[in-house]
Amino acid sequence: MSDAPLEIFLQAPPGLEQLLADEAREKGFVDPVTVPGGVTTRGGWDEVWRANLVLRGAGRVTVGIGGFMAFHLAQLDKRSRKFPWQEILHPGEAVRVEAVCRRSKIYHAGAAKQRIEAALTDFGARIVGPGNEDEEETAEAPLTLRVRIEDNAVAFSIDSSGAPLHRRGTKQFVGKAPMRETLAALMLRACGYRGDQPVYDPMCGSGTFVLEAAAIASGQPAGAARSFAFERLASFDAQRYAALRDNLPAPVSTELRFAGSDRDAGAVAGATANAERAGLAENVTFRHAAVSDARPPEGPPGLVMVNPPYGGRIGNKKLLYALHGALGETLRREFRGWRVGIVTSEPGLARATGLPLKAWGPPIPHGGLRITLFTAPPLG
Structure with missing residues (x-):
């Protein structure tokens, strides 16, 4: 070769x-x-x-x-x-x-x-x-x-990839309007996340943000559980590839806790199953709860990362303003010291949280919409 x-x-x-x-x-x-x-x-x-x-x-x-x-x-x-x-x-x-x-x-x-x-x-x-x-x-x-x-x-x-790389090979349950794992990983990075803090998602759906954060913290290779198109190329050397995989840094254990909640019990069950398939269940917990009942996991403050419903994606916009307001109120009350990242296609919904959010970067194409990441410093 x-x-x-x-x-x-x-x-x-x-x-x-x-x-x-x-x-x-x-x-x-x-x-x-x-x-x-x-x-x-x-x-x-x-x-x-x-x-x-x-x-x-x-x-x-x-x-x-x-x-x-x-x-x-x-x-x-x-x-x-x-x-x-x-x-x-x-x-x-x-x-x-x-x-x-x-x-x-x-x-x-x-x-x-x-x-x-x-x-x-x-x-x-x-x-x-x-x-x-x-x-x-x-x-x-x-x-x-x-x-x-x-x-x-x-x-x-x-x-050389074949199936898109957001398909990690471990996720079977996918919720409504999912965010791709690759985009979630970049959004976490934009928020300054490097695997050294807990992450919580109060509208977790299939658990993408939480599972990506936990995998980053443990050092788990993104594609360790799947195959790739390059394995079918004439340039592929199976023994050399096996040696490369064996020489990757081994995943490490972490005391950090990663958690999410959702009002949809089916989403919680699916996210929990996704965590088990990804080998992350030891540090990841999902529970059934409304946004107003969101509570941080045990341990130090970290990052709240959420991809809530927005008007072009799901539901009645008037109801969404109330939902975002409830999200902001809960985070201010229960998540003091936590930083916040919120993804939305509508700046008005971000403002409805009442949090000190600022847009990070330009709008990004996603699923036929243009979404923006809004971030807030540690909540007082």
Whole structure:
């Protein structure tokens, strides 16, 4: 397997690229640089594997595998057939091709895609049509080859992750309007959370914020319980990958307590089951309670992190103002010394809490909405 440096792209929600770059730097990745929609770094295939395993904020890990110049379709066809696909793919592998063209003499993305698919077919790959971004990860899920033709330069990259990385491999119950684990991890980071404080969520749903916080505190690798698309590439070395996994820092025990509550008893049961599957039940507790009955876990103050309902997402907006007011009142009364992070699409709902909240950064695309993280310093 070649150890030549590869360009590695770590996908992040627009507006949160710097947070992911900071995480990548802390985890020892080389010179992470923010670009629109993510972070670039460089390294061998070992670093590709490690990025999928340990980065909690990356949505996908895409790898640049090479390219060439092409000024017309015949040239694209010829050079695609000469490309060393055998270094990346096994014959018979299912592959989906996505292509974009910008400022190039080859301007028709569909025609370019057909030429590259023909080259892959000639190599022996099985071409698969368009799929669902969130398709389940199965043995039949195709590898995704992305082709970018810009200024007549053809660049190939391969998605090394497969199923999106927010799928940690342990969560079965998902509540209403869930937040992806990768976004939750970045939101926690934006609040200054580094695994050294307890976290409480009074509207926990399936427990995403609480479970991510507990996993960070224990040092649990994000992808330890799942498989990845890179395991099907020709560049994959199973023994080397096993050694990499064995050399990752072992999770540590923590005395911190992580907790959540929700008025939906089914959500509480589902979140509890999620904690057990993730191996976090020893330090995580979920209970059935209304917002007004929220109480902090035993121990020092920490971070209240909550993704409450908002108007474009769930329910009657007038009722939501009352709910946010009750949330603010409870936090002021019961959570003195705790910092607060609230995610919402509507600044008016954040103001309705009566807490000293300030917007952190710009609105972030999420589920067809634009959401903002609001934070407050320790409550007096």
